[in-house]
Amino acid sequence: MPVNYRIYNKQEEKTKNDYLREMINEVLDWGLKPKTVTTDAWYSSQENLKLLKNKQLGFLTGVAKNRSCSVDGKNFTQVQNLEIPEDGLIVYLKNFGQVRVFRRSFKNETSRYYIMYTPEKDTLKSISRTEFKELHSIHWGIECYHRAIKQLCGIGQFMVRTTEAIKTHFFSAIRAFTHLELMRAEDLIENWYELQRNLSLQVARDFILEHLTQKFNLAA
Numbered sequence: 001m002p003v004n005y006r007i008y009n010k011q012e013e014k015t016k017n018d019y020l021r022e023m024i025n026e027v028l029d030w031g032l033k034p035k036t037v038t039t040d041a042w043y044s045s046q047e048n049l050k051l052l053k054n055k056q057l058g059f060l061t062g063v064a065k066n067r068s069c070s071v072d073g074k075n076f077t078q079v080q081n082l083e084i085p086e087d088g089l090i091v092y093l094k095n096f097g098q099v100r101v102f103r104r105s106f107k108n109e110t111s112r113y114y115i116m117y118t119p120e121k122d123t124l125k126s127i128s129r130t131e132f133k134e135l136h137s138i139h140w141g142i143e144c145y146h147r148a149i150k151q152l153c154g155i156g157q158f159m160v161r162t163t164e165a166i167k168t169h170f171f172s173a174i175r176a177f178t179h180l181e182l183m184r185a186e187d188l189i190e191n192w193y194e195l196q197r198n199l200s201l202q203v204a205r206d207f208i209l210e211h212l213t214q215k216f217n218l219a220a
Contacts, residue, residue, distance in 0.1 A: 001181060002145070002174050003027060007167060017043060021051055028055060036060060038139040046095050049117070053097070058118040060135045065113055068094040069101065079113050087129045088116070100124055102132050148192045149177045 004027050006019040014022075020043050027034075037052055041062035052059050065080040069091040076094055079101060083089075088102040099115040106112070116132060118124045149155045155173035160166055183189045 001178060003032065005170070005174065007170055017045055017048055020048060024051065024055070036135060036138075038135065038142065040143075044115075049093075049096055053117065053119075056119045058116070060114060060116050060132075060139055063101075063113050063115050065111070067113070069099075070094070080111070088127065088132060090124065098124060100127050102129070104136070145177070148180070149173055152180065152192055152196055153177050 004023045006023060008016070008019070020039070024037070034057060037057050037059040039048070039059070039061045041064050044061045044063050044067075049059070049061070063079060066078045068076045069079050069082070070076040071082070071089070071091055073092040076092075079091075082091070082101070084101060084103045088100045090098055090100050093099045093115060098121065099117045102114045102116070104112050104114065114132070114136065116124070116127055116135070118127070153173040153176040155170060158166065158169040160169060177192075180189070180192045180195070183195075184192060189195060
C-alpha cells in the first residue's frame with residue numbers, strides 16, 4: 001500500500017533523493033517500523049544508504065554495474081567484475097561497509113546487481129538466495145504498482161494546470177489504486193486489471209450488439 005509520496009516541484013530545488021530521505025524520516029516519525037527498505041539503483045547513493053544504516057534499517061537496493069566494491073576491503077573493483085555465487089557474496093561497498101551482493105540474469109543476457117544490508121552482521125552472513133528472491137519479489141511488486149497506477153488509475157493523464165488541481169488528481173489516483181488493492185486483498189477481484197478488462201469487454205459487447213441491431217433490424 002502506498003503510504004507516502006511527493007510531487008516533484010522544481011521551485012523547491014530538491015532532488016528525488018532529497019524527497020526519498022524526507023519521506024523515510026517522515027514515516028519513521030509516524031511510528032512506521034519497516035522490516036526492510038527496497039529501492040532501485042537510482043536511489044542507491046551513498047548518502048541514502050548511510051541514512052538507512054544510521055536508522056538501523058535493513059535494505060535491498062539495486063546498484064549500477066560499475067559500483068565500486070572489494071572482497072578484502074582493500075582492492076576495489078567494479079561489481080560487474082566479481083565472481084558472484086548463487087547465494088551472493090559479502091563485499092565491502094566503497095565508503096559504506098559490508099553488504100551482500102547478488103546478481104540476476106535476464107532473458108536479454110543482461111545482468112542486474114543488488115545489495116542487501118542488515119544491521120546485524122551475523123544475519124548478513126546467513127542470507128540465502130531464497131531470502132533474496134523473496135525480497136526481490138516484493139521489490140518487483142513496487143514496479144508493478146507504478147505500472148498499474150499509470151495504466152489503470154490515470155495518474156499521468158490530467159487536463160488541469162493549477163497546482164491544487166494537480167495535487168488533487170495525484171491524490172485521487174493513489175486513492176483509486178488503494179481501493180483496487182483492498183479489493184484484491186479481500187478476494188473481491190483476482191488482480192488489479194480485472195475491473196478494467198471486464199469493463200472493456202462489456203463496452204465492446206454493447207457496441208457490437210447496438211450496431212448489429214441497427215444494421216439488421218434485430219430485436220434487442
